[in-house]
Amino acid sequence: MIESVSRRALSGSSGSYHVRGAELARNRRLKSLSAIVTFLDDTQHTFQLDKRAKGQLLLDLVFQHLELIEKDYFGLQYSENGVNTTIPTSDAMRWLDPSKPVKKQIRSGHFFFAVKFYVSDPSKLQEEYTRYQFYLQIRRDILQGKLQLPTSTACLIASYTVQSELGDYHPEEHGPGYLSQLQLIPGQTEEMEKKISELHKLHKGQLPADAEFNFLDHAKRLDMYGVELHKARDSTNKEIQLGVTSIGLVVFQNSIKINVFSWSKIVKISFKRKQFFIQLRREQSENYDTLLGFNMQTYRSSKNLWKACVEHHTFFRLHSPKMRPKRFPLTLSSRFTYSGRTEFQTVEDGKHRARVERTFIRSPSKKIAHAITTAALTDDKGKLTIPPGRSSRSYDNKVQSLGAREPRQAWGEGNPSDDEGGFLSLREEITGSYTQGGAFSPALGSRVFSYADDDTTAERNIYDLPDYSEPTSSPAPQILEDGLVTISLTPDEQGRFGFNVKGGLDLDMPILVSRVAPNTPADRCYPKLNEGDQVVYINGIDVSGLLHERVVNLIRQSRDRGSGELTLTVRPNALYNALAGTDETSEEEPPYRYVPDAPHAAIGSDALAQSMLLLADGLASGALIAQYEQLYRKNPELTSLESKKPENQSKNRYRDISPYDVTRVILMGSANGDYINANYVNMEIPGSGIINRYIATQGPLSSTVADFWQMVLEAGSTLVVMLTTLVERGRAKCHQYWPAYNETLTLRNLTLTSTAENIEDTFIFREFILRDVNTGEERDITHMQYCSWPDHGVPSDWRQFTTFTERVRAARTGIVEPAVVHCSAGIGRTGVLVLMETALCLIEANQPVYPLDIVRSMRDQRAMMIQNASQYRFVCEAVHKAYSEGIAKPLPEFSR
Template identity: 90%
Template sequence: MTSTECDQSVSEVVPRRWLTRLRFLEMIESVSRRALSGSSGSYHVRGAELARDRRLKTLSATVVFLDDTQHTFQLDVSAIEKSMSNTSYQYKRAKGQALLDLVFQHLELIEKDYFGLQYAENGQVSTCPNLDIMRWLDPSKLVKKQMRSKGGQFFFRVKFYVSDPSKLQEEYTRYQFYLQIRRDILQGKLQLPPSTACLIASYTVQSELGDYHPEEHGPGYLSRLQLIPGQTEEMERKISELHKLHKGQLPADAEFNFLDHAKRLDMYGVELHKARDSVNKEIQLGVTSIGLVIFQNNIRINVFSWSKIVKISFKRKQFFIQLRREQSENYDTLLGFNMQTYRSSKNLWKSCVEHHTFFRLHSPKLRPRRFPLALSSRFTYSGRTEFQTVEDGKHRARVERTFIRSPSKKLIHGILPVPMSDEKGKLLTPGRPPRTYDNKVQSLGPREPRQAWGEGNQSDDEGGFLSLRDEVTGTHTQGTGSAFSPMLGSRVLSYADDDTTLERNIYDIPDYSEPTSSPAPQALEEGLVTIRITPDEQGRFGFNVKGGLDLDMPILVSRVAPNTPADRCYPKLNEGDQVVYINGIDVNGMLHEHVVNLIRQSRDSGTGELTLTVRPNALYNALAGTEETLEEEPPYRYVPDVPHTAVGSDALAQSMLLLADGLASGALIAQYEQLYRKNPELSSLESKKSENQNKNRYRDISPYDVTRVILMGCSNGDYINANYVNMEIPGSGIINRYIATQGPLSTTIADFWQMVLEAGSTLVVMLTTLVERGRAKCHQYWPALKEILTLRNLTLLCTSETVEETFVFREFVLTDTNTGEERDITHMQYCAWPDHGVPSDWRQFTTFTERVRAARTGIVEPAVVHCSAGIGRTGVLVLMETALCLIEANQPVYPLDIVRSMRDQRAMMIQNASQYRFVCEAVHKAYTEGIVKPLPEFSR
């Protein structure tokens, strides 16, 4: 019987459904027999291939580096997939930290915490993306969710700009910073005056081309290098002249100087965010290491330091900062800014959190394990802080590595010559033979760097990096050696009258009673530190000292050469450190020569080890702005070789040439930053008394006791925050007398006018407006026109008020009601000075100064001058008027000497480098353009 016949027969007996079941059982039995017998088998090849591909799934991301090279990284997520079954879910598990680790490993970057990756929010793929739409890669979030362009393009950039390049231990890290700042300049993000631009560009030329050689660097040798925006032939000529001064600097030295000058720029390290203020004016909020900075039309108009901010928060498109309450205030100040979108508001808030944590805290705030139910952002900065990075660098051995530097982009002018390359493929400058040390990391070895300025241009007590024989003497050594620009220590200067302070997304600023800078290791009593230095094989320690009893200065470290024992030792010796003991011998009261001999004796001893006990300069920086600060920084002079007694047109002209050179090179500003802000020998005890503290507008601005104004007829005490400042004009018999004071508070108006009455003053100069950036800078201490202000024993009548563009002139009649005495008072107000910025028109300010000089003609009583704190803008006016008087008297003008004289009478006069630069430029222009000339009676 056939199978068909059998099926038909069975189907007639049993139902069809039973037949189906029988066939299924028959199939199972057949499969079991084949499995046991091993006579057959099958393998799904395609299925196995697909499974393998899923296990090896990678995520591609292209990173563009600072030298414009690119590299594509593959994020392998196979390790995650082994514990997961859903491969599409595993593909999304690669987080930002994994990509950052690959990038840092690719670069072999050690000090990696300063850097990050950016991407364009709109997915724009470009080598120069729009800065307004750039976002930082979040290490804790998935990379896939942060990719906005096909192929995932990211840009390697500096995220946290170090306040001082000397904190960077590795040369390769400094090189990456150099590339970033050079890019910022070329893209216009970092704006700088032409003189500074030429100086910084000259260091780029030195780094890339080496020493200037006339036979190799003929006319136009810079024309093919892209150095600064808007590059002209005149700029190239100035850059070439400055290039000649850098002879002997290795690429690393030139790049260090490049960074050292760049750090002083107003826009250095500023991350800008577009916003609008309370009156809907367009501004930019800049996040920096020191706090939040406000810019308007590219001019810095306000600074909110972290120490003055209590909270930062945002809600929708609004961003808020709460300021710390001043002693003179009985209310909290909350400032609000309108951002473009909610996303931009949150990005600004996150940037503030990151910068504050990185620069101000010892370690990040730990995120709680369990979050309460809340709608606010849970974002915290999870990376390492600058303190942790610097401390780690101190204990880590330095890595000596060789790398190729990226040349500047070439500007095309006609047909370029065929480029040459070395054996490694690196492009060489046409007509210039390759050198073994070009663009490679080198130790200083026998080529010791020296000062960039020519021989004989330094003061007697300030040495450069000297030869082996005279290395530590601090005196100038003649010779034909190389030159090296000074590596000046830096300080972040705080501002006394900074504007630096809703259940929303809030970030609380921690209490600053704890130290925020690195504590000095091996600290002894009174903050002293012991440092042991062993000389190198040439017998050099690598540092210079200056000062001594004969120079009326403490013994201070004036220079520390990079890559020398003094630079590599731990703790590290720093410029500005005060040397207290040498090998256990107290050097206070010693002559400079004796100190040098002590150091030489140590070098010539058996072991050669030198033991220094120093008071670290870093300790002063950490305490800057506190009332307990004792700044023992060295006086710094920038004067010609002729003695001070020299007079006449030659001395005046020479001083103006030196002034121009200092402005062009940046040396003038560097020297200003080394000058003490307070005279450590002068006390301010009266200001600290409990009954006087509320009379101070700012807690850290106190008058010296020896020069303070003492009120005689005031019923609530003799204290007012004011100092007498007298500026003598040599050779003329003129002494310009001032009272420098703070802007009156609502509670000190009567004291202010009592001071005017008792001092016999008839001129009051006001250099501020009443309110700036939402905060009161000065209380209105005068009545409206034709009205009378009645005080304790005084009345004040406003008889006239004239407004001239940015000036306001008023006339008052001050009456003593006890005696009936009346006095005419001239009130001059300058209204065009932005808070902490500088006037945009130097001519306008010079004109105002001339009006002040005209108003005080024939007056011997002091003129009362004030701004808000009575130190910044007030100091600028005093310096400007003093300099103009010196020019008329045919006397040389040394601005730093004038600042020193002012600060010996009132602390902190001229508050920051931008004010000092502005007034120096105004003085020089007033002289060169003939606005002020020597008077005939003083001319020869």
């Protein structure tokens, strides 16, 4: 043994070999790296990449492995902190950047395949396999609690999962507890399983592809659908979440949506260190730019939110991504841009690409997969297959592409539709009951309308001539001037042309093709009819000035006449935003009529109880919302010319909220003219002799305060109801038009003195004395303010809202003069209160309650009353709960 060796002794002609260093150098010289990808069906695959490969190469390998054609909606996620988790639920999950090397992003070496951009409508997806991947993603979101939904909706959606996995309901095969082995919804109970089973029975005849299509068709309408959440804090340091979606930026607090900033309202997004900023477009009534700031957790989370906004805006709003300049100017700001294809490019590519018929294997739910693990087989791609003994029905898990069959619509094949263009047959009644011809599966409404403070900006029309190279037996197209094309269609043996239309004079939009069923005359014609094509003439008749129902009748008449031939003159691919400046592109849904044809013909306790049952059914199925969204927002026969006059435009808080001329409030003694943005709204309660009178108006501007109180004075009003705060999320919603407590506000010919102020929970009650300086007349004014109702949103507690409504009713007892009601625009929250009070009065008078009739009556007096579907759903739920819990019930004098 050598106990000690001098360093000098090893010098000179000696040698050494570093074993560990050589091994490390060998590892560094390896030319490949491994990336493990977990797919949505929980299978895994390992991909080998060159160590210099960029993220796009890994994405291409993943798409090739899945044989995924419509790939632009998907991406890969990884854990930023390097934790090798098996479930992508951490806030540290990041998207793989295609332009950067995988080596710099690989962290733990584990990636998760996921939907990155949630399509607004599953009908835009051409491939059945793409829809199946979306189905897996949504199902995963629900089970992980990311996508929260009401119990009734959860059961309805889960019933489609059962139909997809088990096929039709058969009593001999599906006995008690047959759903207990399926993991369907969080917190699944036996009672929920019974409800799911009842709904499962209604889906008879739906193939797995049909059920999955309907699953997505309902899921797309959930508030949290497609929302990518980021934790943040507002200016008051309250915890909030910022959701990036296809429509813009959504703000949540305590899981409640409190604000929406659509892309059309946002001018600029930026970040600096841990702060994230959005600049909003200046409104007509504003003389300043609004810049909202949010505090993020870290610089990295701030940048990730900014990148998510850039990607979502580019993908959903632009026709093609902005190209990077070849040479970047000297700048310290981020140079990130989205380089993939946009949704517009993806959809257009799908229209002209030949459909590929293919088969694939569906994966069962987790609990079933666990139960049959020993008998399960896997194909060459690791996808789970089902043993033959599970079911004798060939369509349970393996089906052909929908190139040969269109999914049965969520509203059930054959339901009458005002949007019908020969797409659906007319064999079933809209009763919700099962018939021999097929199952009725109710649908939720789909259109999301713009907000009051959205600008009216229409999308520019794009002309792209369709591909005429496809073989067909149809006559050659007649290409006319202005890019118009004439197409001739002959119905199939079922009498269908195979397309739906939307629009019309009553909907304030042109006639557009909304859907085209595969392998139908509309799909096989030459040239092919495409979604988005604008119909200009039907059989030589100009449809630009026709109501929607008239257009549908023209199509039906063509089908019923001798030859059955339909001649359309269309403008191909005419992209049109039906609600200019809105947050989403609207699409048609068939209207549901859950009320009798003559709703007020029968009165009495039976009619009231029946209307409440119909209300409950409509809420549970979503048909109530579909019905609401078919209603016109503005009465097309009424004008608003006074609001457009130059001297009156500055008196409007929002440029697109205008009072009808016929019902507008006309000022008699104002020095600024007779115009104010307000309408008389009268709601009659049949059988009681009661007429509730309102003045629905916008929140006063600083320049219209005097006009507001002049209106109160002239109308003889003694009650003012305010449903907004002065400022919401940094934006002025209403000017303070009253004095502080014990102070007096002096206006031109009147004074207003505050005599009392009482704060109760989220309400503020004030008392004023309004005095006419010229006559000396004084009047007591009650002012009631609801302080916790977010703009465009709904109250957090229906009981609290009902209590406030009852306080309003008590305050107007014995008063015949109109109550002045306003929010910010005077249409959304204002309409909700009017509907609620009207419904409570109808219940007390033992009259049936049909909310849609109430909305229609309001919109015939002031446009756009009740602004969006969430407000309508909330007030309908509040009405039903008030009735079912006995808060509102018929008065003795009206009981029989």
